Amino acid sequence: MGRSPCCEKAHTNKGAWTKEEDDRLIAYIRAHGEGCWRSLPKAAGLLRCGKSCRLRWINYLRPDLKRGNFTEEEDELIIKLHSLLGNKWSLIAGRLPGRTDNEIKNYWNTHIRRKLLNRGIDPATHRPLHEPAQESAVAATTTTTISFSHVKEEKDKIICTTAAVCKEEKNPIQERCPDLNLELRISLPYQSQQPEAMKTGARGLCFACRLGLQNSKDCSCNLGSSSSGSSNSGYDFLATKSGVLDYRSLEMK
DNA sequence: AAAGTTGTCAACCGCGAATCT
DNA sequence: GAGATTCGCGGTTGACAACTT
Numbered sequence: 001m002g003r004s005p006c007c008e009k010a011h012t013n014k015g016a017w018t019k020e021e022d023d024r025l026i027a028y029i030r031a032h033g034e035g036c037w038r039s040l041p042k043a044a045g046l047l048r049c050g051k052s053c054r055l056r057w058i059n060y061l062r063p064d065l066k067r068g069n070f071t072e073e074e075d076e077l078i079i080k081l082h083s084l085l086g087n088k089w090s091l092i093a094g095r096l097p098g099r100t101d102n103e104i105k106n107y108w109n110t111h112i113r114r115k116l117l118n119r120g121i122d123p124a125t126h127r128p129l130h131e132p133a134q135e136s137a138v139a140a141t142t143t144t145t146i147s148f149s150h151v152k153e154e155k156d157k158i159i160c161t162t163a164a165v166c167k168e169e170k171n172p173i174q175e176r177c178p179d180l181n182l183e184l185r186i187s188l189p190y191q192s193q194q195p196e197a198m199k200t201g202a203r204g205l206c207f208a209c210r211l212g213l214q215n216s217k218d219c220s221c222n223l224g225s226s227s228s229g230s231s232n233s234g235y236d237f238l239a240t241k242s243g244v245l246d247y248r249s250l251e252m253k
Numbered sequence: 254a255a256a257g258t259t260g261t262c263a264a265c266c267g268c269g270a271a272t273c274t
Numbered sequence: 275g276a277g278a279t280t281c282g283c284g285g286t287t288g289a290c291a292a293c294t295t
Binding site: 015036050089090102 | 279280281282283284285288289
């Protein structure tokens with residue numbers, strides 16, 4: 001059977017995009033919108049494969065992209081998100097408006113990895129370097145870290161360990177990121193009937209709130225303390241306090 | 254100034270998931 | 275339900291720039 005190639009390689013350009021190609025792609029997407037990447041190149045008069053067009057648009061041409069250096073705040077957020085999600089760059093990018101998965105992945109590999117190493121932290125595990133392996137192994141088996149890179153294997157674990165999750169006394173991620181509330185509860189799927197705070201929608205919230213940092217010093221709106229309805233510190237990171245862990249909703253596309 | 258080394262990042266590749274027929 | 279097609283993701287590569295010797 002085999003997989004058909006994504007495009008006819010003999011008649012496609014490769015390598016860096018020219019200004020003209022960019023202009024063609026932008027003009028086409030402005031006129032027709034995104035989607036159907038396979039047929040787009042032909043329709044737009046581009047000698048590129050659909051994947052290449054998609055990548056170019058998403059990573060460089062999209063009008064909502066934020067160019068320029070990452071801020072210290074973004075750095076720390078990426079580190080925290082990576083400790084939670086692993087190399088799920090698209091999910092991480094979903095929490096950083098204007099940033100792309102490719103950009104964050106590159107930035108991680110070139111800057112943040114080194115930064116963590118300098119701090120004596122293993123960028124892969126987010127644990128101190130030279131920590132005894134045994135300790136790490138024990139921690140890995142006794143905690144409830146949900147690694148989305150192994151979603152298939154973890155699905156059962158999530159279900160089987162629900163009770164244990166709630167009784168968990170110490171969450172290692174929380175120890176490493178004490179300002180993150182990682183309380184995990186499994187509940188019925190998302191229902192349209194949401195608490196008042198949810199009804200207000202994320203659009204009205206400040207950037208910090210949209211990241212689940214309602215009570216942080218960076219919060220510029222006053223919803224954090226009054227709307228959570230929860231007595232503890234107010235984070236609803238990953239919407240965990242609303243009782244739902246729907247990681248797919250992290251994608252903001 | 255030239256050569257070698259290192260860092261950066263845009264782009265490609267292959268795979269799995271989702272969707273279509 | 276099976277196979278084909280398309281999309282999206284993460285890992286990797288390679289060209290170029292910046293820096294060092």
